Amino acid sequence: PILRLLEAQLQDQRREHEEEMEALKNQVDLMQEELEKQQQAFLQTLQLSPEVQVEFGLQQEITRLTNENLDLKELLEKLEKNEKKLKKQLKIYMKKVQDFEASQTTVPAERRPQERNMQVAVQRKEKDFQGMLEYYKEDEPLLIRNLIT
Numbered sequence: 001p002i003l004r005l006l007e008a009q010l011q012d013q014r015r016e017h018e019e020e021m022e023a024l025k026n027q028v029d030l031m032q033e034e035l036e037k038q039q040q041a042f043l044q045t046l047q048l049s050p051e052v053q054v055e056f057g058l059q060q061e062i063t064r065l066t067n068e069n070l071d072l073k074e075l076l077e078k079l080e081k082n083e084k085k086l087k088k089q090l091k092i093y094m095k096k097v098q099d100f101e102a103s104q105t106t107v108p109a110e111r112r113p114q115e116r117n118m119q120v121a122v123q124r125k126e127k128d129f130q131g132m133l134e135y136y137k138e139d140e141p142l143l144i145r146n147l148i149t
Contacts, residue, residue, distance in 0.1 A: 097141050
């Protein structure tokens, strides 16, 4: 049974490898065709007058920039979708933080001052700066909420 399993895995790997090789060969063929087309266009361009060469070059550049703009628009759309997704997640997390803060206010009053005193002492020891603002770790949820709103 183990030998058959290994043979099946080997055959699967061989098939995947052959498929990859075929895809790569097709890609190489397409690239060769594109290269030949570009070489022919270049040779034709060299035979044209200087004015026509400039015009042809400008046309090529316009085409390239148009394609680049389309790619950038597609990227922008993806980033906007990602931004919306992240904003939704942020709202969910902010709701969780608010719920957590609300649940913390229900903690007995005699425990809270001790916890805060311990946190403050730890904060003063660490002094972990990551940006241009200095704040206590316990004020972070409030700061984040204010930044967002």
